[in-house]
Amino acid sequence: MILHVQKKANIAALQDFYRAYSLEEKDHYVLITPSAIKEVDESHKKFVIDSFPMESDIQLANRKYITSTRKIEFNEDLCIGGDTNNTLMITGPCSVESEEQIDTVAQFCVAQGIKVLRAGCYKPRTSPYTFQGLGHKGLILLAKMRDKYGLKIITEVKDATHVDDVIEFTDIIQIGAKAMYDHGILRACSKIQKPIVLKRGFGSTLQEFVQSAEFILSGGNNNVALCERGIRTYETKTRFTLDLCGVAYLKEHTNLPIILDPSHAMGYAYGVPDLTRACVAMGIDGLLIETHPNPKEAKSDASQQLNFEEFIALKKSLDKVASAVGRKIV
Ligand code: PEP
Ligand code: MN
Numbered sequence: 001m002i003l004h005v006q007k008k009a010n011i012a013a014l015q016d017f018y019r020a021y022s023l024e025e026k027d028h029y030v031l032i033t034p035s036a037i038k039e040v041d042e043s044h045k046k047f048v049i050d051s052f053p054m055e056s057d058i059q060l061a062n063r064k065y066i067t068s069t070r071k072i073e074f075n076e077d078l079c080i081g082g083d084t085n086n087t088l089m090i091t092g093p094c095s096v097e098s099e100e101q102i103d104t105v106a107q108f109c110v111a112q113g114i115k116v117l118r119a120g121c122y123k124p125r126t127s128p129y130t131f132q133g134l135g136h137k138g139l140i141l142l143a144k145m146r147d148k149y150g151l152k153i154i155t156e157v158k159d160a161t162h163v164d165d166v167i168e169f170t171d172i173i174q175i176g177a178k179a180m181y182d183h184g185i186l187r188a189c190s191k192i193q194k195p196i197v198l199k200r201g202f203g204s205t206l207q208e209f210v211q212s213a214e215f216i217l218s219g220g221n222n223n224v225a226l227c228e229r230g231i232r233t234y235e236t237k238t239r240f241t242l243d244l245c246g247v248a249y250l251k252e253h254t255n256l257p258i259i260l261d262p263s264h265a266m267g268y269a270y271g272v273p274d275l276t277r278a279c280v281a282m283g284i285d286g287l288l289i290e291t292h293p294n295p296k297e298a299k300s301d302a303s304q305q306l307n308f309e310e311f312i313a314l315k316k317s318l319d320k321v322a323s324a325v326g327r328k329i330v
Contacts, residue, residue, distance in 0.1 A: 001038060002052040002059055003031040009047035017041070021218040032059055032218050058210045058254065060217040061224075066255040069285065072195050072223045074152050074171065078115055078330065080225070080285040081257040086330045087322055088286040090154060090259070091311065092118040093293075094301035095131065096138035104293045106145040108308055112315060115330070116172065117142070117151040118288060122158040123300055124178045131299035135162070139169040146171070154197065160184025167192055177201050177229055177264075180212050190219020197259055197288075199227040206246050210254055225257040225286065226250055230265030239267020239304070242275060247282055259286035263304045269295065272306060273314045280318050283325045289314070 004025075005014060011022050011029050018033040028049055035054040052065050059065065071082025080088050091109065096102050096119045109117050121138030123131065134141070142153045154172035156179075157163050163185050166173055172195045179185055180201040189196045196216055200209045213224045228247050230240025242265035250258055260282075262275035272289065279287060292298045292305040306314065315329070322329050 001033045001035065001054055002065055003033070003040065003048050004050040005029045005031050006047045006049060009044075014044065014047075017044075023218070023220055035059060056207065057214060058207065059214060061210050061213050061254045061256050063253055063255050068255065069257055070222060070255050072225060072257055074116070074195060078152070085327050087280060087284060087327045088116065088259070089114055089289070089315070089329055090116040090118045090286060091289045091291045093298065094290050094305060095120045095123055095299055096134050096141050097299050099141055099144075101293060102141050102145055105291065106149045106151060108291070108293070109151055110149050112312070115152055116154055117145055118154045118174070120156045120300070122156060122162055122166070124156070124158045124176050125300065136165060139165060143169050157185055160188065163188040167194065171195075172197060174227075175199060180204060180209065183215065186212060186215040187219060190216045190221050192221060193223060195223040195225065196221065197225050197227050199229050199261070200231070202230060202232045202240055204231075206249055210250070213256060225259050226254070227259040227261055227288065229261035229288075238265070238271065240265045242266070242279075244278065244282060247284065251283070257285035259288055260284050261288040263288065263290040263301070267304050269304055269306050269310065272304065273310070273317065276314055277317060277321050280321045280327065280329070281325055283327055
């Protein structure tokens, strides 16, 4: 249950009593108890301004609590959610590979009017014998691209050992699918105000996915977007299965902006344009598309990255789909 509590209440005592989290707002506290608690103790009723009993631990992210999509501001002119109808295009290579490579992509972004450059530095590979990312050196290169081209930077945090480094260097933090349950990362991301793109673990239920977001929200960071990137099913012809049913669920039941990643779901560049158009048709808040100057030479996820011509063709085709569902690609 979520309670709005007067400032004069003894919030520490209430937190103890209900095993609750609390957030401080301008003129009240927000107390978040386990959802199993449905009633306020008689002695506390005088402090309670409003109460929102919840069916499950999807609470702060619940559309029954905040009834429209929360707004995330990347800067004054770049927002998603709220009353914006924006679908933010985020693109870049799977990994930062060299200064030349990332600079080429950054220039491409500027030419295409893309505002957010994405590339991984700490790669969560399934084999230890493959390229693991440039690590800290990659972060420095991304920060250089931000300074040189005025792009916002997003990169992935893979484990808690480098979370502070990623937070310091980037504008938006991507929590990777394999890190969705990493509490060290979730806690660190809850203590900052930078936007977080939380990817769904490929074996996670929607309930578990949104509860991971609750760890960030209940720690005090409201700027969380959910990213569907494909779940594992029995199918082997595609890399994962993009759960658009899940997206419909999240739109209906949660108040968090939704970003879709068709690249990792499909796993093959040939399918990414059609899948991206399907994503945009769902009326979502953002897209994450992998693009590389020369996908064949890419050090990770080579098969799914679009080359520049493919990206240009895709982007051109999206405006019509977006406007058909009242959205604008930004
Ligand atoms: C990535 O975004 O490059 C990536 C590794 O994604 P995911 O965490 O979804 O596997
Ligand atoms: Mn990738």
